[in-house]
Amino acid sequence: MHTHIIDRRSFVAAAGTAALVAACALAGCGQGGTSAATTGSQASGSVTAVGSTALQPLVEAAAEQYMGKNPSVQITVQGGGSGQGITQIAQGAVQIGDSDVFAESKLPNKSDASKLTDNKVAVVGMGPVANKDVAIDNLTMDQLKGIFTGTITNWSQVGGPNEAITVINRASGSGTRATFEDAVLAGTAVPDSFKPQEQDSSGTVAKMVASTPGAISYLAFSYFDDSQFKSLSVDGVKPTKDNVTTNQWKIWAYEHMYTSTSPDAATKAFVDYMLGSDVQGSLVEKNGYIPVSSMKVSRDASGNVTV
Amino acid sequence: MSKPLEKRRLENVGLGITGACVALVVLLVATLVFMVASRGLSTFVLDGIPVGSFLGGTTWNPHQTDASGLPSVGALPMISGSFAVTLLSCLITLPFAIGSAIFVVEVAPGFGRRVFQPITELLVGIPSVVFGLVGLTVVVAWTRGWAGGTGYGILSSSIVLAFMILPTVTSLATDALAAVPDGYRDGSYGLGCTRWQTVCHVVLPSAAPGLMTAVVLGMTRAFGEALAVQMVIGNAAQMPESLVTPASTLTSVLTMGMGNEAMGTVYNDVLWSLALVLMAMSLVFILVIHLIGRRGAAKHA
Numbered sequence: 142m143h144t145h146i147i148d149r150r151s152f153v154a155a156a157g158t159a160a161l162v163a164a165c166a167l168a169g170c171g172q173g174g175t176s177a178a179t180t181g182s183q184a185s186g187s188v189t190a191v192g193s194t195a196l197q198p199l200v201e202a203a204a205e206q207y208m209g210k211n212p213s214v215q216i217t218v219q220g221g222g223s224g225q226g227i228t229q230i231a232q233g234a235v236q237i238g239d240s241d242v243f244a245e246s247k248l249p250n251k252s253d254a255s256k257l258t259d260n261k262v263a264v265v266g267m268g269p270v271a272n273k274d275v276a277i278d279n280l281t282m283d284q285l286k287g288i289f290t291g292t293i294t295n296w297s298q299v300g301g302p303n304e305a306i307t308v309i310n311r312a313s314g315s316g317t318r319a320t321f322e323d324a325v326l327a328g329t330a331v332p333d334s335f336k337p338q339e340q341d342s343s344g345t346v347a348k349m350v351a352s353t354p355g356a357i358s359y360l361a362f363s364y365f366d367d368s369q370f371k372s373l374s375v376d377g378v379k380p381t382k383d384n385v386t387t388n389q390w391k392i393w394a395y396e397h398m399y400t401s402t403s404p405d406a407a408t409k410a411f412v413d414y415m416l417g418s419d420v421q422g423s424l425v426e427k428n429g430y431i432p433v434s435s436m437k438v439s440r441d442a443s444g445n446v447t448v
Numbered sequence: 449m450s451k452p453l454e455k456r457r458l459e460n461v462g463l464g465i466t467g468a469c470v471a472l473v474v475l476l477v478a479t480l481v482f483m484v485a486s487r488g489l490s491t492f493v494l495d496g497i498p499v500g501s502f503l504g505g506t507t508w509n510p511h512q513t514d515a516s517g518l519p520s521v522g523a524l525p526m527i528s529g530s531f532a533v534t535l536l537s538c539l540i541t542l543p544f545a546i547g548s549a550i551f552v553v554e555v556a557p558g559f560g561r562r563v564f565q566p567i568t569e570l571l572v573g574i575p576s577v578v579f580g581l582v583g584l585t586v587v588v589a590w591t592r593g594w595a596g597g598t599g600y601g602i603l604s605s606s607i608v609l610a611f612m613i614l615p616t617v618t619s620l621a622t623d624a625l626a627a628v629p630d631g632y633r634d635g636s637y638g639l640g641c642t643r644w645q646t647v648c649h650v651v652l653p654s655a656a657p658g659l660m661t662a663v664v665l666g667m668t669r670a671f672g673e674a675l676a677v678q679m680v681i682g683n684a685a686q687m688p689e690s691l692v693t694p695a696s697t698l699t700s701v702l703t704m705g706m707g708n709e710a711m712g713t714v715y716n717d718v719l720w721s722l723a724l725v726l727m728a729m730s731l732v733f734i735l736v737i738h739l740i741g742r743r744g745a746a747k748h749a
Contacts, residue, residue: 194707220707222706222707222708223707223708224706224707224709224716225710227710228710231710232711247709247710247713248710249710249712249713307598312704312705312708313509313510313511313705313708314511314705314707314708314709315708316708330512333507333520336684336686336694337694338598338600338682338683338694339683339684339685340683340704341678341683341703341704345584345679348584348585349584349600352584352585352588352589353592353599353600356598
């Protein structure tokens, strides 16, 4: 009789523990970086940055460096894509929304962008890349446009070998694709009949261009790898960082870290750190981006470039 | 006197905790279904897109509007792509799955238990991204070599998926064959049938409902697989024209688009609608499995 009671007790205890563990796990999921450390003389608290996967490595590296100096600030960096970053910062769910594109182009209600502060932390240059079997090093902007709108379908039409062109696009909402299309298509709509392949990560695109004969796509400079595939010049201009800073190379974009117009102290301190010399001087270039400070031109949300 | 009371209290506590676990699971499923449904339906309710042009349209380009001024959100290319890879991968898998199930149940049960089963279980444990990578580097190049095209397309995806669902279908088929009572076999042998006559005329027909369940479960897995397919199908939202031109599936378009589109936009809504279609299809698959199970049970009763 006695042993029976013990059996039930242990059963209840086991079930209770299981339920508790499950409950804690669930609660933990929902918490997502809201626990704030309140000690420390400088800014303290927790900052969550969500969004662009292209910007993620830089923010992660900067956050690590920053937390080393300011242990009272806890910074969590997550990917998810530029759309996620803009959505979450617009909803006030996070402190920083990372994006490859201006918020105006993502938000369903354009005026919501005025409720955000745009911090441009870096510039990223992008360029067309092709498989090594394509014996061409230069394309004109018009030729590039023809290829990516489906009017040019064979490399022989642009002076190359008689070989079909395999266009590899990025996903239609990706920041890289938006940047490329803004610069190259300049508003020309792609006909519905032209449906090239799409891939959702730069790494996969690089692999595909390297292995698919006749392939063309576009990548950020940091993904360029001359041993795997070739990068193409456009209108005789080489895809280099120097050419980006003067806007001679037209295919580039800002990397944005959006905050609310009145960020808390820790968020503001971290964004200031991102814009300061600790990050701009070294980390930005180490991660393959171009420091904003080295840009000789600037560009606004509607694409107007001023010197 | 206090003991019975204590026992009753314990019973109630146990009931309460286990009941809470059940309630939690039910609540999770219900909220999940509600969330996907409410977001998915807002394409039609809030954005005013006719259900017909979503399910039957062949142009997918939500960033652009069509002649009627509504975004082009025809999902038929993805729906047909999903069904094509699901059916084709099952066709590829089935002979291997049933063949090996027959071997390990009828020919070499000891080898099946000790060697073959652990190997198939290993296959289950391989993450889908690994299948995708192997597909990207090996299968795509291979299909490009003999079938032409770029290599990306339904054929490559079906081959990769066939490998992924092979362990599921094989182990369920093995169970189905093993569940056929030995009396059936003895009867067949007693009539002078050979082993293969017994397999073909007695074991396989008796195991048919179980084999069907194995196939449908494999199809469910193939239908819902996202990552590996996305890496090798080429993701071109066009009606599948051949097995070697790039196509797309519901899952591949979903995983590519979700992170890039802000909440509340038509594009985001219509992605949820795709998720709703996926969920509805899984429901159909599960219903089919239950139906087969019930019919099989009624037959054997």
